[in-house]
Amino acid sequence: MIRSLYTSVSGLITQEAKQDVVTNNLANINTVGFKGDSLLTKRFNDVLLQNYDKKVNGKNVRNELGTLSEGSLIDGTSTDFTGGMIQETGKATDFAIEGRGFFVVRRNDTVTGTKDYYTRDGHFHVNAKGTLVNDNGDAVMAKEVAADGRTGTAGPIEGITDKVEAGSYGIKIGNKDYRLETVNPANYDSLKKYGDNLYSYEGQQLQDDDNVVVKQNSLEKSNVNTINEITNMMTVMRSFESNQKVVQALDETLGKAVNEVGSVR
Amino acid sequence: MLRILWNSKSGMAAQQEKLDSISNNIANLNTTAYKKTDVSFRDMVYENLNRKGYPTSAKSNDETNQANQTNDTANNTPNNQNKIYQTGSGIVASEMTRDTSQGDVRETGVNTDLGIQGDGYFKVTAPGDNGNVYYTRDGSFTVQDGNLVDKNGYKLDITIDGGDTAKVAFTSENFQVDEKGDVYLKQDNDSKKVGRVNLYTTASDEAFVSSGDNLYSLRDGVDIKAASNYRIKQAALEHSNVDMATEMTDMLVTTRAFQLNSKGISTADEMWGMVNNLRK
Numbered sequence: 001m002i003r004s005l006y007t008s009v010s011g012l013i014t015q016e017a018k019q020d021v022v023t024n025n026l027a028n029i030n031t032v033g034f035k036g037d038s039l040l041t042k043r044f045n046d047v048l049l050q051n052y053d054k055k056v057n058g059k060n061v062r063n064e065l066g067t068l069s070e071g072s073l074i075d076g077t078s079t080d081f082t083g084g085m086i087q088e089t090g091k092a093t094d095f096a097i098e099g100r101g102f103f104v105v106r107r108n109d110t111v112t113g114t115k116d117y118y119t120r121d122g123h124f125h126v127n128a129k130g131t132l133v134n135d136n137g138d139a140v141m142a143k144e145v146a147a148d149g150r151t152g153t154a155g156p157i158e159g160i161t162d163k164v165e166a167g168s169y170g171i172k173i174g175n176k177d178y179r180l181e182t183v184n185p186a187n188y189d190s191l192k193k194y195g196d197n198l199y200s201y202e203g204q205q206l207q208d209d210d211n212v213v214v215k216q217n218s219l220e221k222s223n224v225n226t227i228n229e230i231t232n233m234m235t236v237m238r239s240f241e242s243n244q245k246v247v248q249a250l251d252e253t254l255g256k257a258v259n260e261v262g263s264v265r
Numbered sequence: 266m267l268r269i270l271w272n273s274k275s276g277m278a279a280q281q282e283k284l285d286s287i288s289n290n291i292a293n294l295n296t297t298a299y300k301k302t303d304v305s306f307r308d309m310v311y312e313n314l315n316r317k318g319y320p321t322s323a324k325s326n327d328e329t330n331q332a333n334q335t336n337d338t339a340n341n342t343p344n345n346q347n348k349i350y351q352t353g354s355g356i357v358a359s360e361m362t363r364d365t366s367q368g369d370v371r372e373t374g375v376n377t378d379l380g381i382q383g384d385g386y387f388k389v390t391a392p393g394d395n396g397n398v399y400y401t402r403d404g405s406f407t408v409q410d411g412n413l414v415d416k417n418g419y420k421l422d423i424t425i426d427g428g429d430t431a432k433v434a435f436t437s438e439n440f441q442v443d444e445k446g447d448v449y450l451k452q453d454n455d456s457k458k459v460g461r462v463n464l465y466t467t468a469s470d471e472a473f474v475s476s477g478d479n480l481y482s483l484r485d486g487v488d489i490k491a492a493s494n495y496r497i498k499q500a501a502l503e504h505s506n507v508d509m510a511t512e513m514t515d516m517l518v519t520t521r522a523f524q525l526n527s528k529g530i531s532t533a534d535e536m537w538g539m540v541n542n543l544r545k
Contacts, residue, residue: 010320012540017314017352019536020268023529024308024353027276030283030522031306031356039352045325073320076348090366093470123305125362125470128487135305135359160468161488163384173468192349195310226525237532244539251544 001254003070008250010071011243014041017074019236025224026233033084033096033120033197034222036229040075081188084223086215092164092171093132095122095180096220101212102199104181105138106156116141117198118183118191118206120220126164132157132171136196141181143208145169154181154208166216182212266537268352273529275355279306280523282358287516290507298368298402298479299505301512302361309357314350321350362470368506370498377413377437379404380501385464385492386473386481389419400465400489402503403479408437417478423448425460433459444496466492 021039028034046067054063086096095103102118109115117138124140127133132140139156146152162174171178183206185191191199283304293299315321370380379387386400399419406413406421411434413421425433433450441449446462467473467489473481483489 013319016266016269016536017319019532020272020352023269023272023276023526023533024355026525026529027272027279027355028306028308028353029276029525030280030518031308034308037351037353042322044320071320073322073325074314074350075322077314077351078349091364121307126468128469128471128484130469130488135307161490162468163494164468189349193308193311193351193353195308195354197307226521230525230528233529233532237536240536241539244543247543 001250001257005247005250005254007069007071008243008246010044010073012240012247014039014072014074015236015240015243019233019240021077022229022232022236025229026226029222029224029226029229031121031197031222032123033220034224035082035084035120036080036222036224037077037193038080039077041072042075043072044070079188079191079193080223082223084221086218086220088218090217092166092217093124093126094217094219095124096215096218097122097182098213098215101182101184101209101214104141104154104183105134105198106141107136107138107198115200116205117194117200119198121197122214123219126160130158130160132160132164134197136198138196138198142171142178143181145177145179151179170214170216179210180214181208182210182214183207184209184212266533266540268354269533269536270530272353272355273526273533275309275357276526276529277523279356279358280519280526283519284516284523286361287512287519290512291509291516293505294507294509296479296505297405298503299507300363300365300368300402301505301507303364304361305359306356307359309354311351311353314352323348323350363473363475364506365470366506367503369504370501371504372498372501374500375405376440376500377406377408378500378502379406379442379462380498380503381464381495382498382503383492383495385466385495388422388463388465389415389417389480390422391417391419397482399476399480399482400473401480404502408435411435417480419480422463423460424463426458442497442499444498446495446497462497464492464495464497465489466494 018039021037025036046069049065049068051063051065052060054061083099086098097120102120103122104116105119106114106116121134124132124134127137134140141154142157143154144152157178160173165172167177169177169179185201185206190203191201194200286302286304290301315323367382370382381402381404386402387404389399389401391397406415409418413435439451441456442462446464447458448460448462449456450459467487469487472484472487474484476482
C-alpha cells in the first residue's frame with residue numbers, strides 16, 4: 001500500500017512537471033523564433049518482488065513473484081527544432097532563417113564574461129551607440145564582405161551612421177556590405193536554452209556555415225502548435241486527476257487496513 | 266504547481282502589454298505623422314528539473330549503475346549523459362520600439378503644411394533663450410510673427426541665406442518650398458531663394474524619446490546629422506503609418522494568446538485544488 005502511494009505520487013509529480021513545460025510553450029506562443037519543448041517520461045526501472053512463501057523440503061525458501069515498476073519519472077525535455085512560419089515585416093533589420101541554422105550574438109556579462117550565444121530571433125535594431133543589436137542589447141555578429149568578395153573576420157557591427165538596407169550579401173550600410181554570421185551544429189542535442197531567446201552550446205566552438213538560408217525583411221514565428229498544446233494541457237490535467245483518485249482510493253484502503261482489520265465489534 | 270501558474274501569469278502580463286501598444290496605435294490611426302509602436306517577447310531563464318523532489322532518469326540510472334557496479338561493469342552505460350532536464354519560466358515583454366516606416370503623404374491644400382517623403386525629421390525649438398530642441402515629422406505649421414511655428418508655438422529650423430533672420434517675414438501664402446527643402450519667397454511675380462528647411466536624421470533606431478504632441482527629444486549621447494535622402498512636399502502632410510488591418514490581426518492574435526494563458530491559469534488552479542482535496 002505504501003509502495004503504491006509513492007508510485008502514484010511519482011505520477012503526480014511527473015504530470016505537474018509536464019504541465020510546466022506545456023504552459024511555458026503556451027506562454028511563448030507569440031515569441032519570435034521560439035521552439036517548443038516537450039517533457040519525456042518513462043517508467044522506473046523494475047524492481048524484483050519476492051517473498052518467502054515457497055516451501056521446499058519443509059523449509060521456506062525465496063519465492064520470486066515477478067517484477068514491478070515503481071512509477072514514472074522524467075526522462076528529460078526535448079526541444080522541437082521544426083521551423084516556424086516566416087512572416088514578412090518589411091523592415092530591413094528583421095531577419096529569419098529558413099531551415100536549419102542559428103544567428104550568433106555576443107553578450108558581455110559581468111558574471112560570465114564575453115560569450116557567444118545562438119538564436120533564431122532575428123528582430124534586430126541599431127541601438128543608441130550605433131551597434132546592431134537584438135532586443136536584449138547583445139551585439140549581432142557579422143562579417144564584412146570586401147568588394148572582391150572576400151569576407152573578413154566575424155565581429156559586431158559598430159559605429160553605424162547610415163540606415164541599414166538589404167544588400168547583395170545580406171546587410172548594406174552606407175557602402176559596406178555585411179553577411180550575418182550563421183552556424184549550423186550537426187548535433188542539436190547539445191543546444192541548451194539559456195533564456196532571452198538564446199541557446200548556449202556545450203562543446204567546441206561552432207564554425208560559420210554559409211549554407212544557412214537567411215531571409216531579410218522577415219521574422220520567424222513561434223513553432224508552437226496551439227491545438228497540440230491545449231490538448232496536451234487537458235490530457236495532463238486528467239492524468240493528474242486520475243493519479244489523484246488513485247491516491248484517494250489508496251488512502252481509503254489504508255484506512256480500512258489500519259482501523260478495521262481485526263477489530264471486533 | 267507554482268511554476269504552471271507563473272508561466273501562464275507571465276504570458277498574460279506580456280500579452281497585456283502588447284494589447285496596450287496595439288490600442289495606442291489604433292487610437293492614433295489618424296494622428297499626423299504618428300509612428301506606431303511594437304512590442305516583442307523573449308523567454309525567461311530555464312531551470313534544471315534534475316533536482317531534489319523530482320524523479321528523473323538521471324537519478325534512476327545512477328542508482329542502477331551503482332547497484333550494477335559490483336556484478337556487471339560492461340553494461341554500465343549511463344545513457345542519460347546528453348539528456349537535458351529544463352523547464353522554462355514564461356515570457357517577458359521587451360521595451361516598446363518605434364516603427365519608423367513611411368506613412369502616406371496626403372495633400373491638404375494648406376500652403377504652410379509640409380510632408381516628408383523619406384528619411385529625416387524637422388527640428389523645432391521652444392521659445393526662450395535656451396529653449397528645448399525637439400524633432401518631429403509633423404509638418405502642420407502656421408505662421409506667427411513672420412515665422413513658421415508648429416501648434417505649440419515652437420519655431421521651425423530654417424537656415425536663411427546671408428544669416429539675416431529679421432529680413433524674411435513669411436506669410437501663409439508668400440513662400441514656396443521645393444523638394445530639396447529650399448525656400449523661395451514670392452516678390453512681385455518673382456521667386457527668390459531665401460533659405461532652406463533643415464532636416465536631420467540618425468542611424469540608430471533608439472535615438473528618439475517621445476515627448477508627446479508628435480515631438481521627439483534626442484536621447485543623450487546619440488549623434489544627429491543632416492539628412493540627405495528625402496523629398497519635401499508642400500501643401501501635404503504625412504499620415505500615420507498605422508495599418509488598420511495589421512493592428513486588428515495583431516489584436517486578434519494577442520487576445521487569443523491572452524485567452525490561452527488564462528486557460529493555463531485555470532488549469533493550474535484546478536490541479537492545485539485536486540492536490541488540496543486529496544484528503545478532506
